[in-house]
Amino acid sequence: MDFFYRCTDCSREYPPDKIIYLCLHCAVTTPAGEFKKGVLETIIDVSYLKSLKQKQTVIAEDFLPYPLIQSEAYPVGNTPLIAPVRLQERLGFARLYLKNDGANPSGSLKDRASQLVAAQAFYFGEKMITLASTGNAGSAMACAGAALGLKVNLFVPATAPKAKLLQSVLYGANVIPIQGTYDDAFKLSIEYTRQYGGINRNTAYNPMTIEGKKTVAIEIFNQLNHTAPDIIYVPVGDGVIYAGVYKGFAELQTAGLIDKIPQIVGVQAVGSNAIVRAFQTGKMLSIERAETAADSISVASPANGRMAVKFMRACHGWATEVTDKEIINAQLQLCYETGVFVEPAAAAAWAGLLKDRDSLDRSQKIVVLLTGIGFKDLAAVEKAVALPEPVSPKDVLNHEGTRMSVEEPRMNANKH
Numbered sequence: 001m002d003f004f005y006r007c008t009d010c011s012r013e014y015p016p017d018k019i020i021y022l023c024l025h026c027a028v029t030t031p032a033g034e035f036k037k038g039v040l041e042t043i044i045d046v047s048y049l050k051s052l053k054q055k056q057t058v059i060a061e062d063f064l065p066y067p068l069i070q071s072e073a074y075p076v077g078n079t080p081l082i083a084p085v086r087l088q089e090r091l092g093f094a095r096l097y098l099k100n101d102g103a104n105p106s107g108s109l110k111d112r113a114s115q116l117v118a119a120q121a122f123y124f125g126e127k128m129i130t131l132a133s134t135g136n137a138g139s140a141m142a143c144a145g146a147a148l149g150l151k152v153n154l155f156v157p158a159t160a161p162k163a164k165l166l167q168s169v170l171y172g173a174n175v176i177p178i179q180g181t182y183d184d185a186f187k188l189s190i191e192y193t194r195q196y197g198g199i200n201r202n203t204a205y206n207p208m209t210i211e212g213k214k215t216v217a218i219e220i221f222n223q224l225n226h227t228a229p230d231i232i233y234v235p236v237g238d239g240v241i242y243a244g245v246y247k248g249f250a251e252l253q254t255a256g257l258i259d260k261i262p263q264i265v266g267v268q269a270v271g272s273n274a275i276v277r278a279f280q281t282g283k284m285l286s287i288e289r290a291e292t293a294a295d296s297i298s299v300a301s302p303a304n305g306r307m308a309v310k311f312m313r314a315c316h317g318w319a320t321e322v323t324d325k326e327i328i329n330a331q332l333q334l335c336y337e338t339g340v341f342v343e344p345a346a347a348a349a350w351a352g353l354l355k356d357r358d359s360l361d362r363s364q365k366i367v368v369l370l371t372g373i374g375f376k377d378l379a380a381v382e383k384a385v386a387l388p389e390p391v392s393p394k395d396v397l398n399h400e401g402t403r404m405s406v407e408e409p410r411m412n413a414n415k416h
Contacts, residue, residue: 001044001045001048001064001065002044002045002048003016003042003043003044003045003065004016004042004043005020005040005041005042005043005207006040006041006043007023007025007026007038007039007040007041008023008037008038008039008040008041008306008307008310009023009026009037009038009039009306010023010025010026012024012025012026013043014040016065019120019124019199020040020207021040021200021205021206021207022036022038022039022040022205023037023038023039023040024038025038026038033285033286034284034285034286035274035278035284035285035286035301035302035303035305035306036204036301036303036305036306037306039204039205039207039303039304039306039307040207041207041210041247041307042065042207042208042210042211042247044063044065044251046254049063049251049254049255050254050255050256052255052257053255053256053257057222058218058221058222058252058255058257059218059222060077060215060218060219061215062218063214063215063218063248063251064116064119064211064212064215065116065120065208065211066116066119066120066122066123066208067119067123068115068116068119069118069119069122069148070147070148071115073147073148074105074111074115074118074143074144074147074148075105076104076105076111076112076114076115076215077104077111077112077215077216077219078219079099079100079101079102079103079104079216079219080099080100080103081097081098081099081100081219081220081223081224081367082097082098082099082100082338082340083096083097084096084097084098084337084338084340086337086338087337087338090337091357091362092362093357093360093362093366094362094363095363095364095365095366096366096368097224097229097365097366097367097368098334098338098340098350098367098368098370099216099219099220099367099368099369099370100340100342100370101216101346101369101370101371101372102340102341102342102343102346102370102371102372102373102374103373104140105140105143105147106136106139106140106142106143106167106171107136107139107167107372107373107375107376108136108139108140108296108343108371108372108373108376109136109213109216109241109369109371109372110136110137110139110140110141110371110372111140111143111144112212112213112215112216112244113137113140113201113203113208113209113210113211113212113213113240113244114137114140114141114143114144114201114212115144115212116208116209116211116212117129117141117144117199117201117206117208117209117212118141118144118145118148118150119208120199120206120208121150121198121199122148124199126197126198126199127149127150127151127198128150128151128152128153128196128197128198128199129141129145129150129151129152129153129198129199129200129201130152130153130154130155130189130192130193130196130198130199130200130201131152131153131154131155131189131200131201131202132154132155132156132182132185132186132188132189132202133154133155133156133160133182133185134156134157134160134161134164134182134295134296134298135156135160135161135164135165135295135296135376135377136164136296136371136372136376137201137203137209138154138156138164138165138168138173138175139164139167139168139171139376141154141173141201142154142167142168142171142172142173142175143167143171145171145172145173146171146172151174151198152168152171152172152173152174153173153174153176153189153192153198154168154173154174154175154176155176155178155185155186155188155189155192156168156175156176156177156178156185157177157178157180157181157182157184157185158177158178158179160177160295161295161376161377161379162379163375163376163377163378164376164377165177167376176188182299183300183301186202186205186303189202190202190205202303203238203240203303203304204238204239204240204303204304204307205303209240209244210240210243210244210247210304210307211244211247212244213240213241213243213244213245214244214245214247214248214251215244215248216244216245216248216369217244217245217246217247217248217249217252218248218252220232220367221248221249221252221257221258224365224367226257227258227365228249228252228258228260228261228262229262229364229365229366229367230262230263230361230364230365230366231262231263231264231265231360231364231365231366231367232245232262232263232264232265232366232367232368232369233265233267233349233350233352233353233366233367233368233369234264234265234266234267234349234369235267235268235294235296235297235345235346235348235349235352235369235371236266236267236268236275236297236302236308236319237268237272237296237297237298237299237302237345238299238302238303238304238305239266239275239302239303239304239305239307239308239309240303240304240308241369241371242264242266242275242304242308242311242312243304243307243308243311245264245369246261246264246311246314246315247311249261249262249264249315261314261315262315262367263315263316263317263318264311264312264315264317265317265318265319265320265352265353265356266279266308266312266317266318266319266320267319267320267321267322267348267349267351267352268297268319268320268321268322268348269292269293269294269297269298269321269322269323269324269327269348270292270321270322270323270324271290271291271292271298271324272287272290272291272292272294272297272298272299272300273287273321274286274287274290274299274300274301274302274305275302275305275308275309275319276319276320276321278305278309279309279312279313279318279319280319284305284306284309286300286301286302287300287301288300292324292327292344293324293327293328293344293380294324294327294343294344294345294347294348294380295344295345295377296343296344296345296346296371296372297345297348320352320355320356322348322351322352322355324344326351326354326355327344327347327348327351328344328347328380328381328384329351330347330348330350330351330354331343331344331347331350331374331380331381331384332381332384332385333350334347334350334370335374340370341373341374341375342370342371342372342373342374343371343372343373343374343376343377343380344377344380345371345372346369346370346371346372346374347370349368349369349370349371350368350370353366353368
């Protein structure tokens with residue numbers, strides 16, 4: 001497949017014959033306090049995309065710049081598209097769906113990016129991949145490394161959720177906790193790659209992280225009987241998942257397989273709302289500090305903020321922000337009424353729909369993208385639920401052998 005890279009900011013083009021991360025011109029011109037400039041968009045040959053219309057069925061791999069390696073060993077994607085009947089009926093959204101990407105091998109959508117970065121490494125004959133992460137990207141890359149035989153160096157802030165760090169250690173990654181922020185870990189990982197070689201997988205920094213994530217859009221298209229949703233809700237931190245979802249549907253449109261790109265709604269936490277502000281004001285400014293219980297979308301200076309805002313305008317989407325309380329309530333509601341346990345960052349997307357629901361057309365086809373499984377961050381819900389007190393076995397059944405009434409778990413947050 002033919003492709004090239006194009007700078008989001010200055011439109012300079014770069015060939016794909018070697019590994020490149022950012023625009024050589026714009027990456028060094030970012031004003032202090034602004035979103036990073038110079039992120040590269042991967043442009044797939046238009047004639048190739050149009051040829052896909054001749055296929056009886058397209059698959060996600062048809063849209064990827066590099067062939068996937070040993071996908072049977074690291075089977076990413078094909079995650080469930082759930083029709084949540086109870087929520088459909090109660091909220092009146094008859095065509096509401098949940099895309100559960102927590103069903104990926106490491107438990108998050110980040111497996112999609114890691115799978116493609118691994119394919120890029122094999123293509124260029126590299127065996128070492130380095131990155132910074134607050135959790136999910138790192139555990140996904142570590143999972144890919146274990147499955148495919150790649151060495152993974154992972155720089156993480158020491159404050160990242162313990163379960164995610166343990167997951168990466170169990171997969172055999174070289175985990176280096178940093179006494180500092182994600183930005184500190186990010187800088188160290190880039191310097192490590194410069195000194196010791198290999199490939200850097202940092203989100204947005206490596207264009208393949210955006211490309212890998214677009215496969216979720218192709219799957220949704222296939223699961224909806226070769227149609228696109230009207231609206232899709234996406235949790236947003238760095239803006240890479242948002243850009244990936246947009247690119248997937250944009251390439252389906254270029255291929256002539258859909259008529260229009262869905263409206264994509266980017267949802268952020270109030271305490272980590274740099275992209276929401278940028279969309280509203282047009283100013284690509286970082287925020288001083290990101291603070292939210294949804295650690296996977298806690299970002300002060302979004303690495304892909306400029307591209308995300310650009311795509312948000314292009315698809316006539318919008319940005320919604322939700323409080324941490326709304327996120328946890330949404331997380332609990334998904335558990336109680338769909339049986340899907342997601343981490344707070346994923347629940348933010350559902351919280352965003354609940355925030356917007358009175359302004360939505362209930363006849364439209366709406367998909368909520370759930371990006372990670374809840375077991376990755378149990379600490380986030382420990383304050384919201386309480387385990388029942390232990391009882392004596394003889395007290396469970398009364399003297400006639402009938403079952404006692406069992407109450408619901410005690411809650412510190414509203415159920416809905």
